[in-house]
Amino acid sequence: MNLENGQINGRQLIFLIMGYILGSSVILPPGTEAGNSSWLAIFCGAGEGLIIAFIFTVLARRFPNQTAVQFNSIVYGPYLGSIVSVAFLWYIFNLGSIVTRNFTDFIGTVFMPETPTLIVGIAMIFAAAFAVYQGVEVIALSSVILVPLTVVFFLISYMLQINTFDLQNLLPFLDVPMEKFLGAAHGAATFPFAEIVVFLMIFPYLNPSKLSPMVEIAGISFSALVLSLSAVRTIAVLGNTAAIFTYPSFEALKLLNLPFFNARMEIIVGINFMTMGFLKITILYYGTVLGIAQLFGLRRYQILIIPVGILMLIFSMLNFNNIVENMEYARITYPIYALLFQAWFPLITLGIAMIRRQGGAKE
Template sequence: MIEKGRISAMQAAILLYPTIMATAVLLVPSITGKIARQDMWLSPIWGSVFGIIAVILAAKLNNRFPKQTIIQYSSELVGKVTGKLIGFLYLFFLIHSLGIILREYGEFIKGFFLLQTPIAVIIGSMVLVSALAVRGGIEVMARSAQVFVPIVFVLFILIVILLMPEMDPGNLFPILENGPMRSLEGAIVPASWFQQFFLLSFMLPFMNDREKGAKWGMVSVIAVMFTLVISNLVAMFLFGNITSHFTYPVMEAARYISLAEFIQHMESVVMAIWVGGTFVKISVFYYVFVISLSHWLHLSDYRPTVLPSGVILTVLGIWVVDNLPHLNEFLSTVYPFYGTLFYGIIPVILLVVAMMRRS
């Protein structure tokens, strides 16, 4: 097999948590707030349904093809030529998604902390660190996540606790003033993040306890949902209906923290959450891409593709969009449908074909 490493279902869940949460926790509150307003805290709950569906799809397909990824079994289901085309489309989607994620990371770090540093250096350094983790294999990535994720979670809870004196729960009312439609419309963007749980399908072939994959996938979905609900509530309690005016509401919230003039300027904690979580997210997408590329090319080892792919990713991260407003517009309007095609529609079609062939 192209990857000899093995992980547990729990480690996969830990890997998936920052893969979805890392970028969502800073970007989603602003995007959701524009539509759902004071009901924005409900949107991640509705959106999590798509995460549950993605986990079920990944598990169902893996039950039929336990040692293969979608790049491999698509050729068996729809023929070699069509399967190769589907594989190529997934490769394009994965590398494009990586470019978007890298640009999100670069824009945040450059915009708030490293103002004079070229974005190419910021993106390139993250790609290099992620490449080292990817070359180490899925076990190395899982162990890295086991170190980072608890720290990131504790820092997030710390920020929430320190912000409590500044919160005004009255900003939440009236709840469902115009019915549930606003919160449902606001769920479209969070749903596109939750659909990324389909990446579980690329981890299931490398699990020791594959039968527990779906259960731990659901646990990760619920954990991400609660994190996003809490972050949306914090933003709403602090800023009310002007939440959508901020690009990164959680970062702006951290600036409110002041405890006896001793604990202040907690932006560095938000940066730690962002960098630690984004490192895991980029590593997971990077790993899925090089594994998929190696399967598509029928290589015996994925490691020779890691560094060349990293060069392309660095360039793509710089060129993928012109600026931050264009990036937010893409994530708000195009990505929900773009992601649904690859995380939802194509897997459903393949599952239906598999069921028809086995019936």
């Protein structure tokens, strides 16, 4: 039973991947443990992310018209496949709740400290629910509009602020122990690049159905470039003080001073950031409700939008007691936990499918 009739093309998929990767990375930049070499850790993390993405790209090409929930039942059988699918959907759902918490904390801390985070969360989930109800085609069209606007604004603000850069802050180069640098690079791979494993729920709706690896390479590479340039700006503007800020990239942008434009630039920046968060939450939300509907053989996934949205909001409030716990989880626990779903799940699934000669494409 086909629950989604929408179709997206390769260009839209690139923008979707970019918006998803930039997502919460614009407010919580990856690779910060590498200090003033965080920009390089991001590039290395993108390289590892490309390797992981290659694994689930081959898997998606082997089952071109099926989501992860659908090909799990083929590869593992109906019972074990359901267990694997439940675990994968839990990862997507839990990640969606964490990203929601990231942005409710960001908005509540920076813009509306007197507003309860629950109210902010309801507003974000409501906006995402509306997009999810419309389907993958509308979500993709939203990315085509929002992602280029974000990138253009980023480049304009970058050029306007470049005269305030102190490039001495980028030195000494690679002054952290190698194991710490590699840990930062791996952290950048798992957050955010390899998180596009969730697109195993979206790849079947690509038209034409033959997924090109160049699409993922383009999406990851462009995103890595934007995040690396952002890291360079943060270090060049804030120097060693970047480590004391919860949202260093936002703090760096707040220092953009335009004498001919008397307005609070951080408000525009914040709106720009939130559009990327909206895209990431929406994609995770969509993948969750679509997967649950396929798992239970429902006729329409839309009936799950409200209950899943309520649960995602509740979990976002319960996951962490404060921002510090959230950041510690992202730095220590998540790179280990996420790799199970980002790399090991698709690798084992692909290996079993190849041994059993399952799937349409046998490359």
